[in-house]
Amino acid sequence: MPAQPAYLWDEIRRNRRRSWVLMILIGLLLAGTGGAFGAAYGGDAGAALGLGLAAVLALVLGMVSYYAGGSIMLSASSARRIEKRDHPQLFNVVEEMAIASGLPMPAVYVINDTAPNAFATGRDPAHASVAITTGLLEKLNREEVQGVMAHEMSHVRNHDILYATMVGVMVGSIALMCDVFRRMAFYGGRRRSSDRERGGGAAVIMLIALLLAILAPIFAKLLQMAVSRRREYLADASAAELTRNPEGLARALEKISGDQEVLEVANRATMHLYIVNPIKSFEERAAGLFSTHPPTEERVRVLRGMTHSHQPAAPAGG
């Protein structure tokens, strides 16, 4: 049993702070690698062009995914949009969360799949969609479904889609730039002019840049996964803020993660958007540094330790 219940809004602030620190770190890494490569290639216009193009490409891909990503994902998941008369209870559950958050009602979709899972997409609350599998609807009771829906809507509320895209762009840029740099260093792209005067100094810069080119993509990926996990905790806390019932979500998570079925329509590209990691291969299940989701037991523990009032906690053992 936790010694001191965590005041819900402190959890929310803490998660936001940590995810921002991580995102700033990625930004610094991006700037650092760009700078190092620029320094290594001094006045080489071709190199600068290559690096610049890589960054622009990452940005374009990011924008496409941000604006169209939602609809692409929904059609890829064979989701079908429902109205109130199709699933009144589900619709009501989502509507209650819309009222609690003061946000517009998202579009509601149902996916025909026996594996229990749910996700949300949408660049902002006015253009949001939530989706849930028939498997999940069958397995959970009303308050558990509400916890899950609150979690998904919180992703949209907290602009996680936007942040994930931003982080994806930065990490993609780093990866692309490092790739370009490694190729140029390997196949020629000799340094010019000013380096001849500095000689040894330029070689050191080149060495540092090469090291970065190898290590930076890995660090960027680690940071990206850390941000993703932090935003999951934030979505859990935000869901508890909406429902004022962390137990509902906690039980839902336990039920979902206990299920052995693999979600047929999920794939690596979309897995970070689901409430629980749908890819059940070994390396993903080992919830470590490369996992997009924190371990379910941790999430359940944090949820059960939350309280939304300053009332004294029950005596230990109670």
Add this chain to the structure above:
Amino acid sequence: MGGWLIGMLVVGGGLLFLVLVFVVIYNGLVALRNQVRNAWSQIDVQLKRRYDLIPNLVETVKGYAKHEKDVFENVTKARAACMSAAGPADTAKAENFLSQTLKSLFAVAEAYPELKANQNFLALQEELTSTENKVSFARQFYNDSVMRYNTKIQTIPSNIIAGMFGFAAEQFFQTENAAERVAPKVQF
């Protein structure tokens, strides 16, 4: 001469920046206050929905449980009391009483298996459950909005502008019923 000009530009730029900050904060306060007012009227919207659903519910249950007259009368009377209540204290008391009578109604319905299997009744039960929840969540959102607004008018630097333009603190919605405060949600 050049130094004087630069000095003027710096001061001008600084003043412009302050004005912008001022405007942003003021607009933010207006938005938050309007959100509080909107949230308050949303509570009424949900309460009205609940009143509208009740006659239908009573009729459906009556069809199966004719001799449970007391329960129906209580619900109908409670509803009437809510609709004629004046003032927040009276309304709150009437509301709580209505919730109690509805719970009794659903408890009674438990004893009638044909009623429980009736699709119409089930749909109504879900609607009423949801409406009770929506009233609750509307109040919760109202209180959250009040919290955000009050915090804003009390913290620096927005408290300065709040004071200048008379942004007053808003009241939280309190429930009379201590039990309701602990477990406000209805989940059948």
